[in-house]
Amino acid sequence: MRVISKKGFVLVVASGFLLLALIYSWCPGKKPSMDIGLKQRGHIENLLKKRNKDILSSYHDIPYVLKESVLRELANGTCECQADENKINLQLPHILFPRVWASNLNHAYLESDSDPEGVKGRRDKEYSSFQRRSSSPADVLIVAEANSPLQYPTQGVAVRPMKTIIIPGLGLKQDPRPTHTVNLSVTMGTLDVAATVVGVSITGEGQKTMELSSNILSKLNRQLQFVTYTNTLFHPKTADTVLYESGGHQAAFTIKVGHSAIPKLYNSGTNEGYNISALVTIATKTFLRYDKLQDLIDSIRQYYPTVLIVIADDNEHPQPVTGPHIDQYIMPFGKGWFAGRNLAVSQVTTKYVLWVDDDFFFTESTKLEKMVDILEKTTLDLVAGAVREVTGYSATYRHTFSVDEGDSEGDCLHIRQGYYQTIQGFPDCVVADAVINFFMARTDKMLRIGFDPRLSRRGHLEFFIDALGSLHVGSCSDVKIGHASKIVLPWSKSESEKSYDKFRYSSTDSEGRMHTEVYYFKNRFKCMSSN
Structure with a gap:
C-alpha cells in the first residue's frame, strides 16, 4: 500500500505540473500598458x-x-470672409458680374441658440479632441x-x-x-x-x-x-x-x-455627462431572423429607450419593423452582409455608431457609456466589447496583423490571436488590430474605410485589413452583450432558420474565389498565415 501511495503521489504531482504548464501556455504573458489618452505630448x-x-x-x-x-501673403493666424461690394446697379448683377458673397456663421448659428456660450464651449472641446487625435x-x-x-x-x-x-x-x-x-x-x-x-x-x-x-x-x-x-x-x-x-x-x-484636415465635429447638445441618444446610433443588418431582431430591439429598449436603431434589411419578403426611434431600410434581396453594413452606417448622423448582429441582445453588462467614455478619453477610433454566449463563455476575438514586405509577387499577411498592450486608466481594455462583431466606432472613420460590398455571405477580418494603418482599434472585456444560442436540434429548426442556414453557411466556388481575390488582388498579398 505504501508503494502504491508513493506512485499515486508522484502521479498527482506530475499531473499538477502538467496542468500548470498547460495553463501557462494558454495564458499570454502580461502585456505592457500604454497611455493613449488625449493629453499633451511628453x-x-x-x-x-x-x-x-x-x-x-x-x-x-x-x-x-x-x-x-x-x-x-503670410498666414497670420486670423482669417476673414469679405463679400464683394456691389457697385453696379443692374437687374441681373449676379449673372453679368458674379460677386463673392460672405456669411458670418458665428452670428447666423449662435443668434438663434438659447445657450450660445455652451455651444461654443462644446465646439472648442470637440476641436481640441480632434486636434490631439489627428496630430502626429x-x-x-x-x-x-x-x-x-x-x-x-x-x-x-x-x-x-x-x-x-x-x-x-x-x-x-x-x-x-x-x-x-x-x-x-x-x-x-x-x-x-x-x-x-x-x-x-x-x-x-x-x-x-x-x-x-x-x-x-x-x-x-x-x-x-x-x-x-x-x-x-x-x-x-x-x-x-x-x-x-x-x-x-x-x-x-x-x-x-x-490642405489641412477639415474637422468633423458633433454637437451632442450637452456639456454634462454623456447623452447616449445624442452620441450613439445602433446599426444592424438582418436577414431571415425577424424573431431574433425583435429580441434585440426589446433588449435595447429596456436599457436605452430613445437611442436610434438603424436596420438594413435584404429579405426577399421584408416585414415592417415598427416602433419609436427605428429606421428600417429595404435592400435588394440577398444583397449581403457588407453591403448592409455600408447602408446602415451611411444613415448614421451621430458621432458614434454601435454595430451589433441581429442575434445579439443587451444585458445589464451592455454599458454603452463605458464605450463612449474610452472613445472620448483616448485616441481610439473603434472599441469592441465581449460577446457572452449562453454557455457563459465570453469571446473578445482579438487579433494583431503584421505585413511583411514581399517581392513582385506581393506581400505576406500574418494574423495572430492576441493584442499589443493594455490601456492606462482602462485595465480591462487593450489595443489590437481586429476585434469581434460588437463594437462602437467613430462614424466618420467607419464611412471613410467602408465595407467591401462584394463580401455578401461572410466577412469580418477583411474590414480590419482595409482599415490597417487608418483605424486605431481597442477592445474592452468589461462591456458585454448576449448572443442567442446557436445550439438548435436539426429537427426543431423553423423554416426561416433552415433558409438562413442555407444562405449563411453554403459556400460556392465563386464566393471562395471572391475572398481569394480580395486578399490577392485588392490587398496585393501573395500569402497569409494565421493561428
Missing part, C-alpha cells in the same frame, strides 16, 4: 519646443525692414542645430497649397571669414524674404533659387530668419525638397504641401 516634445523658441528668438537685436508685398509626432518642428555648419528644420514644416510661410530654423554657424554665403533651391515653389537686413545681399528673390551673403555672420543669420517659401504648383498632398548649401556643405529637408 517631455521630449516640451524640450523641443523650448529649444526651438530659443533658436527662433536669437539675433533679435539686429534691425530689419519689413517687406510688405511678402507679408501680405512627425508634425513637430525639429531643427538640426549646426553641426555641418548648416542649421535647418528636419521636420514639421508645412504649407497649404499656393500659400506662403516663413521657413523656421535656418542658420549658419561657422568661423569668421570675409564673406558668408548660403544658397537655397526648391522645385515646387519660390523663395523670398519677409524683411530685409542692412548689410545682407540677396539675389533670386521670388525665384526657385536664392542666394544670401554678408560679411557679418550675425546679420546673415538674422536675414535667414525671414526667408519665405511660396508654393506655386498645386497638389493636394505632396512635399517640396529644399536644397540648402554653403561652402561645400549641403543639406536637404522637406516642406509638406497640402
Whole structure:
C-alpha cells in the first residue's frame, strides 16, 4: 500500500505540473500598458519646443525692414470672409458680374441658440479632441542645430497649397571669414524674404533659387530668419525638397504641401455627462431572423429607450419593423452582409455608431457609456466589447496583423490571436488590430474605410485589413452583450432558420474565389498565415 501511495503521489504531482504548464501556455504573458489618452505630448516634445523658441528668438537685436508685398501673403493666424461690394446697379448683377458673397456663421448659428456660450464651449472641446487625435509626432518642428555648419528644420514644416510661410530654423554657424554665403533651391515653389537686413545681399528673390551673403555672420543669420517659401504648383498632398548649401556643405529637408484636415465635429447638445441618444446610433443588418431582431430591439429598449436603431434589411419578403426611434431600410434581396453594413452606417448622423448582429441582445453588462467614455478619453477610433454566449463563455476575438514586405509577387499577411498592450486608466481594455462583431466606432472613420460590398455571405477580418494603418482599434472585456444560442436540434429548426442556414453557411466556388481575390488582388498579398 505504501508503494502504491508513493506512485499515486508522484502521479498527482506530475499531473499538477502538467496542468500548470498547460495553463501557462494558454495564458499570454502580461502585456505592457500604454497611455493613449488625449493629453499633451511628453517631455521630449516640451524640450523641443523650448529649444526651438530659443533658436527662433536669437539675433533679435539686429534691425530689419519689413517687406510688405511678402507679408501680405503670410498666414497670420486670423482669417476673414469679405463679400464683394456691389457697385453696379443692374437687374441681373449676379449673372453679368458674379460677386463673392460672405456669411458670418458665428452670428447666423449662435443668434438663434438659447445657450450660445455652451455651444461654443462644446465646439472648442470637440476641436481640441480632434486636434490631439489627428496630430502626429512627425508634425513637430525639429531643427538640426549646426553641426555641418548648416542649421535647418528636419521636420514639421508645412504649407497649404499656393500659400506662403516663413521657413523656421535656418542658420549658419561657422568661423569668421570675409564673406558668408548660403544658397537655397526648391522645385515646387519660390523663395523670398519677409524683411530685409542692412548689410545682407540677396539675389533670386521670388525665384526657385536664392542666394544670401554678408560679411557679418550675425546679420546673415538674422536675414535667414525671414526667408519665405511660396508654393506655386498645386497638389493636394505632396512635399517640396529644399536644397540648402554653403561652402561645400549641403543639406536637404522637406516642406509638406497640402490642405489641412477639415474637422468633423458633433454637437451632442450637452456639456454634462454623456447623452447616449445624442452620441450613439445602433446599426444592424438582418436577414431571415425577424424573431431574433425583435429580441434585440426589446433588449435595447429596456436599457436605452430613445437611442436610434438603424436596420438594413435584404429579405426577399421584408416585414415592417415598427416602433419609436427605428429606421428600417429595404435592400435588394440577398444583397449581403457588407453591403448592409455600408447602408446602415451611411444613415448614421451621430458621432458614434454601435454595430451589433441581429442575434445579439443587451444585458445589464451592455454599458454603452463605458464605450463612449474610452472613445472620448483616448485616441481610439473603434472599441469592441465581449460577446457572452449562453454557455457563459465570453469571446473578445482579438487579433494583431503584421505585413511583411514581399517581392513582385506581393506581400505576406500574418494574423495572430492576441493584442499589443493594455490601456492606462482602462485595465480591462487593450489595443489590437481586429476585434469581434460588437463594437462602437467613430462614424466618420467607419464611412471613410467602408465595407467591401462584394463580401455578401461572410466577412469580418477583411474590414480590419482595409482599415490597417487608418483605424486605431481597442477592445474592452468589461462591456458585454448576449448572443442567442446557436445550439438548435436539426429537427426543431423553423423554416426561416433552415433558409438562413442555407444562405449563411453554403459556400460556392465563386464566393471562395471572391475572398481569394480580395486578399490577392485588392490587398496585393501573395500569402497569409494565421493561428
